[in-house]
Amino acid sequence: MGRVARNKQGVPPTFEEFQAQKEAKEKKRNQEKRKRSSEPDIDRNGNSKNNKYSKKGSSSSSGTKKHRKNVVQQQQNLDIEEDSADLPEVDLEALSAAKKSLFDESEDEEEEEEVGLEADEFQDDEFYDSDEENREKPMFSDDDEDNEEIERANAANMELLSKQLDDEQELEDQEAQDELLQTNIIQPRAKILPTEQEEEELAKQPQDLTVLRTRMIEITKVLENFKTLSEEGKSRTEYVDRLLKDICDYFGYSSLLAEKLFNLFTPSEAMEFFEANEIARPITIRTNTLKTRRRDLAQTLVNRGVNLQPIGNWTKVGLQIFDSQVPIGATPEYLAGHYILQAASSFLPVMALAPQENERILDMAAAPGGKTTYISALMKNTGCIFANDANKARTKSLIANIHRLGCTNTIVCNYDAREFPKVIGGFDRVLLDAPCSGTGVIAKDESVKVSRTEKDFIQIPHLQKQLLLSAIDSVDANSSTGGYIVYSTCSVAVDENEAVVDYALRKRPNVKLVDTGLIIGKEGFTSYRGKHFNSKLNLTRRYYPHTYNVDGFYVAKFKKIAPSPHDVSKAGANEKENAARKEALEEGIINGDFAEFDDQQDKDLIEKTIKRNLKKKGINPNSLNSKEKPKKESE
């Protein structure tokens, strides 16, 4: 029906009219709610009945739809003609009553209305509030307009007809949804895991994603409440294995990574995590407080047709971009250095570092400069920042950003960060945003899902440990304002986070963990799968895409309380590497689980082989034993 009617825009109601209408609706909604809550059981039954009805209705309606459409159109024409001849106005109450008599209940309708209103309110809230005159006016949602038209429509008859068609459509949708829901509701002790035969069959045909998905959801439910929901005779591991396999198939992870990530969470949270990794994080920008203020920037960007909003109450400089009519990385404001495109998560380590004015700070892995320029802005271009990056090609973007944002207090150098503090030490604060496996930014870089191997999870933490020790040694413990080290990664794996921090705490007893000062974030693990870390590790912070809608991230903050003998060592990267290797050997990072050599056993084996070889040639080894063998050996 109603496409035609809907597209036609009536005269908007006066404010009083609108208000009254809204109130009436509210009242009705409340009544409806009360009714619903008082008889939920009947509700369900009614629903299923409804479905049946609608099925019939829809099948019949599809046949007659065309016909009805014509009728509607004719009536509309009539309606327009008769507009002058004031027909009695239809009021909403009467209409809904009529509807009710037609259908057992108009619950779906109401529900939709409710959603519409809610969305309306939400929209009001989420709008950025600093620039009132620029905001669009989402006063009437579509639903309200519809209702307006309903009011305007004079012929009650036509109204009913069109409504009916609409409702049928809705009921159809509802029915489809119900069907979906029903499959999700599992009875206790349901059989979820496929039997071996089924699995064989499944292996033959291509995977059905919806089946996979349903099964994953079901298994998660079972795992959440294993005692009551599990199938008898099946162990937890069977469920977990199946789920991991499904996750690998559905999301495309390598089994190693899927297991690693899955073990970090409860099953349902893990599912959320995997789902969140499929969705891109919102584009965020950071205001460059050296050149402008956030309010002014938001104003100018809104004028350029950018839809934005502050990220959250935890940052005063971040803005979140919803959509934009201009490329956000090429506006005149961007080129003038008023803001930088930066992930919300990478604000966090700098906020934890909390640089003070006139300090000397080292950023060990700086490119592309988002964090460095943020530090510079927080210090108001005083003091001195050493921005280091090991990759020469990447220093280009670092230098570009530093200049564009007008940071005058930086020195950019290109060292292997493990060479600090040989290059220069005695910093007030050091930021180490370590290179990592990137398991927190899978949404950004899908290749992580398959490219990471077991070897990476040994090598990368190894490098991180070396870097962290270098960072600690580069700090001046007697600094009056500082003496802090911040370690962060964009990974969620425990091997790269808690394990590294714990290692540093053991190797450098002159540092301690302190509170990061960040208001969001989950506590780091103090123990994980049988490994026990320092109890202070709960002061570190973890971030997940599904909880804060930022990239997966980890932040730890140390304070150096005393100088250590390592500080004065002028060891270069290589020497440090060797020293670290030695330490690692003691630590047992490199597993010494090779078999030991047993000389006697070897000798026996060698002799046996020689004898066998002789036999092959047709010589009796025993007869030659006395004279031939020594000769052979000499050869």
Next chain:
Amino acid sequence: MRPLTEEETKVVFEKLANYIGRNIAFLIDNKEDPHVFRLQKDRVYYVSERISKFATSVSRPNLMSLGICFGKFTKTGKFRLHITSLEYLSKYAKYKVWIKPNGEMPFLYGNHVLKAHIGKMSDDIPEHAGVVVLSMSDIPLGFGVSAKSTNEARNLQPNGIVAFRQGDIGEYLREEDTLFT
């Protein structure tokens, strides 16, 4: 990294004088936080003296940049200003040209400043003098050389060129590969 020689200083200052004239004095005489010019490879950096002292601990091949890069010496010994110097140029500029919003994008794409895009300009710009180009909201966009004096420019056709572009902030995107190292 080393201080500029006398010859080099002369070349750099001559160039700067085009844009900021006698205001060069502000660049060199800063009592509270003395600044210096430093040459690293072929580039000239303008940096606080304190920071330049810290930078001495970084070896020559590993030092990529310090402070703000003003420009570079060409192989023939001339000095070319880079867009990165704009922050200081705009701060001390003698002659300025403001362009209207509709002229911003054409300028940022590397075109010269046309008469039609001029919002306002300094009164006393002579011919072939260095000018700094700003948007109407006072955001520095680039710098160039005036093609006509202010008086002559008044009688120009709308599509006549008022200033020849020498640098604009669009270079941060266009020349990213060559501008920095």
